Amino acid sequence: MELIRQGKVRDVYADGGDVILVASDRLSVYDVVLPTPVPDKGAVLTQLSLWWFRQFADLVPNHVISEDVPEEWKGRAIRCERLDIVPVECVARGYITGSGLTSYEATGEISGIALPPGLVEADRLPAPVFTPTTKVDEGHDEPITFDDVVRTTGEETATALRDLTLEIYGRGSEIARERGVVIADTKLEFGLRADGTLTLADEVLTPDSSRFWKASEYAPGRAQWSFDKQYVRDWSSTLDWDRTYPGPEVPADVVAETRARYVEIYETLTGEKWT
Known part of the structure; x- marks a missing residue:
């Protein structure tokens, strides 16, 4: 597959007539990608988005085709229409x-x-x-x-x-x-x-x-x-950092708290336990 676009968080691959949207664990604030990933972040973003797409299916069509993606991206990627x-x-x-x-x-x-x-x-x-x-x-x-x-x-x-x-x-x-x-x-x-x-x-x-x-x-x-x-934005605002590349390393406790908040909002909104 061909990588056709790499965003701050998502990578987009061409696969025949479809695209595969892969959410990474990268974290960006103020349009700067920080060097420290947040475990499970990409999967939370993908699974929560899929849940919301279903809530709005009667309002507007969405680009989701399936979760049929390569094994290495399972859980954090979606096969989508080209738009x-x-x-x-x-x-x-x-x-x-x-x-x-x-x-x-x-x-x-x-x-x-x-x-x-x-x-x-x-x-x-x-x-x-x-x-x-x-x-x-x-x-x-x-x-x-x-x-x-x-x-x-x-x-x-x-x-x-x-x-x-x-x-x-x-x-x-x-x-x-x-x-x-x-x-x-x-x-x-x-x-x-x-x-x-x-x-x-x-x-x-x-x-x-x-x-x-x-x-x-x-x-x-x-x-x-x-x-x-916003939790990470607030943390970064305590630093002597001018919001340009390269971004600061994120301490382990901030990473852990960020992951916990992402998982908690997923569980709170969907009613499903994160595994």
Whole structure:
């Protein structure tokens, strides 16, 4: 098989007319791949994504064909359809945090959407918002407006991207809330089939692509306890590191805690024991 793309976490191989998407144990923060892997991370991302794909099957088609992959990748890889990937990161936010909070504090807006005054960190928004970004292989994704998406994809596709992103976030949030989890925000990726059908791709509502908070400990006005990559971002922010290559080695205790949080969110959401 031919390696056709290597991302920060996933490797994409061509296999005949299909592609095989392999999630590695690599860990990236601030678009820098750290030198220390997290055991089982790739498998958690893959299995949680497969679970979510099933939850949304009636909303939107997805790229999954099967888990028929080479033995060395079992559990952390998916055989997928080839798609023309839409060059937009589709972000839904239900709470204000991260780069959204930074933008709001500077301008009162996120991606051109004006928000009410007086919001504080982790506040729930009046309604979820679609705050897309660019999608680049090198460097940092940058916030864009819905009108920018229209110019990139056309109005029909842009509207479908926005509506599907918010529908998936809404349903996912309801499912998670029933299990004691707040989904603060999430990032989705879509592609087009040859016939133009918009199709959900890549990963879905994982701790790499979403912020998951404990509902029982949620309190606006401060940072939240998280089941996701924010834990590693917070650790890295304590270092004398300028967020460029090479990234710092991750201590064993941070690796272990990261793995534990990824496994816990998988078990909490799916109701299945990680083995």
